[in-house]
Amino acid sequence: MLKKVTALSDLKEILQDKTDEEIVFTNGCFDILHVGHIRYLQEAKAKGDFLVVGINSDKSVQQLKGKKRPIVPEMERAEMLAALEMIDYVVIFAEVTAKSIISELKPDIYVKGGDYKIDELPEAEVVAEYGGRIELVKEVKGASTTNIVAEISERY
Incomplete structure (x- = not known):
């Protein structure tokens, strides 16, 4: 599974050979994997031929979620995501947003959850610049790492 986890430079080379396929890219922290993530990733994959998932590095997760996160390194x-059949490659990125990695990879489709609005995505401008499209997929209400952590904290 770890061969599906790759460096950005290697991924760029791999994607050069995929010119006849629609490349889908999505990103997130994916701290504690849950059903919301699975459904989201299945929908993302269904939008194209080849799914690349970018995950925030530990440092960028801390910047986004606070110093107690991530829970999972x-x-x-990355290894857990790589084990999922719908994901073709996983890449770790250090920035808080995916703007830089998207501008490098230029996926045909950028997917985010339905809890976002396209015009509020920091990545929207980058995707528009190279002519890609953004698709939102329905979120699973209540399914979040934050809610899982709160539930565990409350119960134990």
Whole structure:
């Protein structure tokens, strides 16, 4: 599974050979994997031929979610995602947003959850610049790492 976890430079080379396929890219923290993630990733994959998932590094997760996160280290999060059949490749990125990695990869389709609005996505401008499209997929209400952590904290 770890061969599906790749560096950005290697991924760019791999994607050069995929010119006849629609490349889908999505990103997130994916800290504690849950059913919301699975359904989201299945929908993302259904939008194209080849799904690449970018995950925030541990440092960028801390910047986004606070110093107590992530709970699961980046290489373990990457390994779990790589084990999912709908994902073709996983890449870890250090920035808080995916703007830089999207501008490097230029996927045909950028997917985010339905809890976002396209015009509020920091990545929207980058995707528009190279002519890609953004698709939102329905979120699973209540399914979040934050809710899981709160539930565990409350119960134990």
